Amino acid sequence: MTDTLLLGLAVLIAIGIAAVLVLLLRPRAPVVDTEAQQRLTDLNARLDAMGSWLQNSHTQLQQTVNTRLDAVTQNLGESMKTSTKHTTEHLQQLHARLAVIDSAQKNITDLATTVTSLQKVFDNKQRRGAFGQGRMEAIIADAMPQGSYEFQFTLSNKSRPDCCIHMPDNRHLIIDAKFPLEATTALENAKTDDERLQAMRQLRQHLGKHIDDISGKYLIKGETQDVAFMFIPSESMFAELYDQFDDILQKGYRAGVIIVSPSLLMLAIQVVQQIQKDARMREATDKILKEVGLMIEDVQRLKDRVENLDKHFGQANNDIKQIVTSADKILSRGEKIQDVEFGEDTAAADIIPAPIRKLGAAE
Secondary structure, eight states, X not given: OHHHHHHHHHHHHXXXXXXXXXXXXXXXXXXXXXXXXXXXXXXXXXXXXXXXXXXXHHHHHHHHHHHHHHHHHHHHHHHHHHHHHHHHHHHHHHHHHHHHHHHHHHHHHHHHHHHHHHHHHHHSHHHHHHHHHHHHHHHHHHHSOTTSEEETOOOTTSOOOSEEEEOTTSOEEEEXXXXXXXXHHHHHTXXXXXXXXXXXXXXXXXXXXXXXXXXXXXXXXXXXXXXXXXXXXXXXXXXXXXXHOHXXXXXXXXXXXXXXXXXXXXXXXHHHHHHXXXXXXXXXXXXXXXXXXXXXXXXXXXXXXXXXHHHHHHHHHHHHHHHHHXXXXXXXXXXXXXXXXXXXXXXXXXXXXXXXXXOOSOO
């Protein structure tokens, strides 16, 4: 009995423990929170809207970036083309300038060679004289007519000046083309006062001697003019002489030797041209007067002929007037005959009677 009771009690205890376990292990019903669910629903809707907005923004950003990249690529391409074009043009201009520089360099080289040759000419007295004479001959030949001048003309004293211009009074104008270059060059290259004084003294001595030579050999009374020209083929050299050597210029004036530069020589040649032109006009005065007399006779003859022609025209006008008068009279008589009208003067006329009929218009 006791075992059965214990067994029963154990069974009851086991059942109780099982019931407690079942109660403990049974899931609880969730607690329903309406506000939380509503907030969760709103949050999901916002998340969905944000996702859509992010997707749209991403699409627009991608399109904008692609558009900007295309524009940048196009601008970059155009900029590269423009830069390439400008670079090509600049290179061409640079090439042209380099060509100009090469040409200028060549000209400078040629000029240096020419200057060297000119220096060699100046170093030689004969060549230097030929250089000065060449310039003088070019000026004379360009301005003066052929036959009015002669180079290396021989005077009566057997001297031969560089140029001789034949003047209207049969006295020659002498031009000398030599000049003392050594002393002038020494004056230009002088660095100290002593060198300058020495060069000026040497140049004054050479110029004085040259003036004396021209005055003694080329000024012949009755054969040449009272003055002669000493030609200096350099304007700067002439300016230096005019500025520093007034005593030499005065000496030349007193001796009848005029120092001239190329511009002054051209001016003097123009004066000589005018003198020769005036002389030719004076020589042709008789011919001009004779031609004027003949021209006056021709004009008088033309006047007489015009007057005769006017008389002929007057006579012709009178004859035409008389012809018109006669024609008017004939027409008047014809009209009278046509209208069978005879005036008193018809009785005096010896008319043979005849049948009269009226003329038709066709007759």
